[in-house]
Amino acid sequence: MSEKEVVNNKISKTFCILPWIHVSTKTNGEMRLCCTTSASSAGKSNDKKFGGKLGVFRSDTGSPLNLASAGLLKSWNSDYMKTVRSQMLKGEIPSSCQKCFKEEASGVNSKRIWETEYWSRQVSINDLVANTKEDGAVPEKIQYMDLRFGHLCNLKCTMCSPHDSSSWIKDWKTINPQIKNDHLQGIMSWDNEGRADGASYEWYKNPEFWSDLLSQIPHMQQLYFAGGEPLILKEHFELLEECIRQGYAKNITLRYNSNGTYIPEKVLTLWQKFKYVRFGFSLDSFGAMNSYIRYPSKWADIEKNLRALDNTPSNIEVTMACAVQALNMYYLPEFIQWKLSQDFKKINAYPHGAGLINFHFVYHPANLNVKMLPTPVKDAIHDKMEKFIVWLEERFAGNKEFLKNNYGVKRLRSMVKFMYSEDWSNRFCEFQEYIALLDKTRGTSLEETFPEFYEVLRPHMDKAYFSVRGDTEI
Ligand code: SF4
Incomplete structure (x- = not known):
């Protein structure tokens, strides 16, 4: 089965495994679906009207969830995460994921495709979906973390900024x-x-x-x-x-x-x-x-x-x-x-x-x-x-x-x-x-x-x- 078929045939045409197994951190402690999430909103809990800092987990009141104060496990089943999972199961494209779908339209093997294919060999996608509640909540079982412990760095690359590098x-x-x-x-x-x-x-x-x-x-x-x-x-x-x-x-x-x-x-x-x-x-x-x-x-x-x-x-x-x-x-x-x-x-x-x-x-x-x-x-x-x-x-x-x-x-x-x-x-x-x-x-x-x-x-x-x-x- 090709990578595309794995993704498209499993659950829905917009399914990505990451919101079921993964949390990505930013250097400043904010959380996101993955390091590719685009700078766009992801449904009701992350709309521009809440401040437009897009692709970042948000609380019900619209403020960004930050690991400096918000719990990792509490955020795992926040409204933001539940909305994204529900959208994907319905075949909708979460706004935060536009980048993957744009890349796929240009013929690029997107992160959605290769990550889902890779993880489909390590975990059962059917089990993940079966254990998803109607509102998008899932068990507290994070299997893959992207960790950026602050911005300490010895280089200052041209494409970076103080946000990425203290240098x-x-x-x-x-x-x-x-x-x-x-x-x-x-x-x-x-x-x-x-x-x-x-x-x-x-x-x-x-x-x-x-x-x-x-x-x-x-x-x-x-x-x-x-x-x-x-x-x-x-x-x-x-x-x-x-x-x-x-x-x-x-x-x-x-x-x-x-x-x-x-x-x-x-x-x-x-x-x-x-x-x-x-x-x-x-x-x-x-x-x-x-x-x-x-x-x-x-x-x-x-x-x-x-x-x-x-x-x-x-x-x-x-x-x-x-x-x-x-x-x-x-x-x-x-x-x-x-x-x-x-x-x-x-x-x-x-x-x-x-x-x-x-x-x-x-x-x-x-x-x-x-x-x-x-x-x-x-x-x-x-x-x-x-x-x-x-x-x-x-x-x-x-x-x-x-x-x-x-x-x-x-x-x-x-x-x-x-x-x-x-x-x-x-x-x-x-x-x-x-x-x-x-x-x-x-x-x-x-x-x-x-x-x-x-x-x-x-x-x-x-x-x-x-x-x-x-x-x-x-
Ligand atoms: S679809 Fe793309 S942007 Fe969205 S969570 Fe998956 S890999 Fe990340």
């Missing part, structure tokens, strides 16, 4: 007052510096959260850590140690999104006690381009840690996860060629990402979304990608499995389709202003780091970009 705060304080474009100001706003509506980057210190979470360890099948940077967080280590102490580590798969700059010996030792570890190494390009995007990482550290992870025991799976955005899409062919030249033993070994790299999109901030590139720039990316696909097809000629794999050539084509799916080029000015301010603040250079791409962009750059950078106007 961003200094640059944000420099850049924010200089922004002229209204949209960009909106994108760069940091609501009450992360403390709006009772939110806190130290939400995880709430004892009720810990007692709820620890009570779920016997049910837990997967713990997913992102951040911030999970491998520098002491609470991440404490939770792993507690799973081992309770004797359930052997049932639990650990999943990570990590910037891979710090892989301590201690974590390699703890991982040996767990059922499986899926380590997603966030890497957006190679060499200086990665250091520019994942600033200020050092490429030598990344290479060293990739080699170390490539030589770990067999219960550790390592994949490279690339966030596709305006800065790196032009160079994806070179990035894939670099990966293929490395001859890693296990990193993205086939079938992971078809043996290439795992790709996902940067939707926010909009000023880095590939949709905002001017059409001639998109055309240049498209031409380059098509030539590369010919090269790939020649290299893998005769390998039918690779050629029909959803994460190989098909994925590259679907990313191009996504880029063309909407024209946001009226927002290209936001990209220019943002990059100019970033370069001025950090002493980096778009032109020197991405020279070929810069030449493609140059005819479309306007005077504002050069005046911010202090260059001679063209």
